[in-house]
Amino acid sequence: MCAYKRRGFIRLGLLHRTFRLNILFSMKSIVISAAFILAKVASVIAHGGVTSWSVGSTTYQGWQPYLSAAGQDTAGRPYSSYNPILDAVDPTIHCNNDGSNGPIPESITIAAGSDITAHWTQWTHAQGPVTVYMASCGATNCNNVKSSGLQWFKIDEAGLLSGTVYDGSWGTGIVMDTLEWTATIPAALKPGAYLIRFELLALHQANTPQFYPECANLIVTGSGTAFPSSDYLKPIPGAWGANDPGVNIDIYLDSAKTQTTYPVPGPPVWSGSNTPPPTSAPVTTPPPSTTVPTTVVPPPTTTAAGTVAKYGQCGGIGYSGPTGCVSGTTCNHVNDYYYQCL
Known part of the structure; x- marks a missing residue:
């Protein structure tokens, strides 16, 4: 009899424990469902x-x-x-x-x-x-x-x-x-x-x-x-x-x-006219010239006496002409290749 009662008490205990677990699982499911709904709303x-x-x-x-x-x-x-x-x-x-x-x-x-x-x-x-x-x-x-x-x-x-x-x-x-x-x-x-x-x-x-x-x-x-x-x-x-x-x-x-402009993405607005949209052409600067500038030099002018006129060449590497200058001017060094009567 005692063993039977004991087994009965054990069964009752197990049922009670199962009942409590079911309630806990149900409550947990409700909490999870509520959290899921709230998360969806928040999202x-x-x-x-x-x-x-x-x-x-x-x-x-x-x-x-x-x-x-x-x-x-x-x-x-x-x-x-x-x-x-x-x-x-x-x-x-x-x-x-x-x-x-x-x-x-x-x-x-x-x-x-x-x-x-x-x-x-x-x-x-x-x-x-x-x-x-x-x-x-x-x-x-x-x-x-x-x-x-x-x-x-x-x-x-x-x-x-x-x-x-x-x-x-x-x-x-x-x-x-x-x-x-x-x-x-x-x-x-x-x-x-x-x-x-x-x-x-x-x-x-x-x-x-x-x-x-x-x-x-x-x-x-x-x-x-x-x-x-x-x-x-x-x-x-x-x-x-x-x-x-x-x-x-x-x-x-x-x-x-401080930026007061913003470029809206995409093409320009079409209002009904097919006038080509304005474009801002880039400003280009021509590249610097690689040509060495040359000085325009008047051709050497000589007098009958063999002297060079004013502004004429009177010397320099490779030069073989007269080296004397007309009265009032002298032969001046401009560079190693050019001397001028000034």
């Missing part, structure tokens, strides 16, 4: 992405990176997170993905000359430029067109707006305050299917640029006939490099405290 809290677009009073749903792709009916191109692209020539930097559309692609119809606004739900970086690009899809719509390999042209930019690179006002500072940016489709642009690309470039980490690009499908209408010339068209990646002065920049250097 995106300082970053951002375009989550909607608007034309006039109409708002269009953008891509939602933290929801399932299935069922997302939007003109926005898919992207996976609010995290930045850190490589200036990353193969996904065109639209922050592999170039594909979402499962249910739509298009935003907009007349040339009208405004389109991109909206963010969060953004906290105030140092850096905002740029807006477009690219022709070369088809009736962009549904089956990949953004990789297209030729892009810039329609809007805002870099350093005032002050110095160190503590001035930037385009991304406006986005931080308003969580939106508005660009105008060039009025002269010919109708067609285009991609539009909004990019925030954060420069708050020295020499470590953070690119945040997002795209949407457009159908541009109107009576325009213009399209950018090759001077304005660039591939992305390829429109800038890792060593471009607007990309590889430390805004905290002492020199940045």
